[in-house]
Amino acid sequence: MWRSLASNAMTILIVLGLAGAFAVHWGKSQFLAQGPLQEAICFQVPQGANIRGVADQLEERGAISSARIFRLGAEYNDRSHLLKAGSFLIPEGTPMVGVVAIVTEAGRSTCGTEINYRIGITIAEAIVRELDPTTNRYEEIVKFEAGAEEIPQEYLDARDEADVRFRVTLAEGVTSWHVVDGLRKADFLSGEIAEVPPEGTLAPDSYEVTRDSKRSELLAEMTRRQGVILSDLWAERAADLPIDTPEEALILASIVEKETGIAAERPEVASVFINRLNQGMRLQTDPTVIYGITNGEGTLGRGLRRSELDRPTEFNTYQIDGLPPTPIANPGRDAIAAALNPAEGDYLYFVADGTGGHAFSRTLDEHNANVAKWRQIEAERANQ
Structure with a gap:
């Protein structure tokens, strides 16, 4: 009898063990x-x-x-x-x-919800957007200029959500003054900014931050990234450039950045300035003159006057030889790369071509012909 009971118990234990093993295996497969x-x-x-x-x-x-x-x-x-x-x-x-x-x-x-705070060439703006999980694309909810008197309720609601994400994005070619002004208006950041960082030392990029991130720490990260970019690209620069220091490369890159918004043109634009420096020609670029007038604060909002082109200043490249004393904006990685590895060629001039790009030329006669075409395009647009 006891042998029978022991046998039955053993059978039950084996069955239970097998059932348990099956349950574990099934649970794992489901997991x-x-x-x-x-x-x-x-x-x-x-x-x-x-x-x-x-x-x-x-x-x-x-x-x-x-x-x-x-x-x-x-x-x-x-x-x-x-x-x-x-x-x-x-x-x-x-x-x-x-x-x-x-x-x-x-x-x-x-x-979920993201606030992308974009600091551009002229304004800073806050954009509230939400990810649509079915398309994996962000849908814009509201956009408004930073510092506006009336702040949209959609922004206030999003800003106070527990899991909202914050991002600060710098446009290529933005000045350090504009960056500081924009960060001071960002109400989800904290802390004071003691001074405007040196021009050109901030990396245009997208920075993920958290609520109450310190403005000074964000500026430090922007400076760190730009330093890494400049160091890496300086090590890979072309030979025999008329540029002696990384700081000069940053100056030239900022001019390239302000002269064209078309990425594919940057190496060509850089080559024009490199060729001019090599030949001892003045750079004669409007963005440097404008920076000398505005000091990078705000925008000029009008065309340059003849008197301003003729007035000698340290930033007026129509009047000075070589590069201006500092960058005139914060250039992006591509502009720095173009300045340090310009396109090959012998172009010395360029002017707008009416398509958003530029027409390049080797001689003054060719350039004057391109200028005449551009002025005709401007006149036709004005009469429309």
């Missing part, structure tokens, strides 16, 4: 299998959330097939205590193991 989402979603993890609540919400939204398996998988992988607050994009078909990674490893939101 690793393709998820049930038919289209991507933006999922929010609230501050202070726990793994049980998150698992239940994910199951309710159809992102996972089992809250229990999700929770057990997260606990088994020692990630249940690593939840990050924020809004996260969960692509269609993401397996539970992938969802665990998304909500515990990202650290920063990957979807």
Whole structure:
């Protein structure tokens, strides 16, 4: 009898063991299998959330097939205590193991609302946009000029969301004064700015920041990035350039940046100035004259006068030899690269061609003919 009972007990234990092993195997396969989402979603993890609540919400939204398996998988992988607050994009078909990674490893939101604060050549503007998870594209909600008397409610609502992301973007060719002025108007940043950084030392780029990030620390990061860019490109510069220091390269790059907004033209524009420097010709570029008038603060808002072109200043390249004493803006990486590796050729002149680009020429006669064409285009536009 006891032998029979022992045999039955052993059988039960084996069955239970097999059932347990099957359950573990099945649970693991479910944890690793393709998820049930038919289209991507933006999922929010609230501050202070726990793994049980998150698992239940994910199951309710159809992102996972089992809250229990999700929770057990997260606990088994020692990630249940690593939840990050924020809004996260969960692509269609993401397996539970992938969802665990998304909500515990990202650290920063990957979807939801973003405020992109753009500092441009003339104005700074705040843009509130939201990621559409089904298209993975941002949809603009509202845009307004920084410092406006009336601030849109959509911006105020977005700014105060717990998981909103902030980004500061600098346009290529923006002056340091404009950067500081724009940052001072950004109400989601904190701290004072002691002084305007030297012209040209800030990298035009996109910077992800957090609410109450210090303005001084952001400027330090902009300076650091520009230093790295300049150092890297200086090491790869062409031979025999009429430029002796990285600082001079930055000056020339800023002029190239202000002369053309077309990326493909930058090496050609740079070559004109390099050729002029090599031949001892004056650079004769309007943007330097304008900088001498405005000091990079605000915009001129009109054309240059003959008297201003004739007035000797340290920035008037119609009157001085060589480069001006400082950059006239903050050039981007491509403009610096163009200044240090200009196109090959013997162009000495360029003028607008009416398409947004420029017509280049080797001789003064060719240049004068191109200028005449441009003036005719200007006259025709004025009469339209």
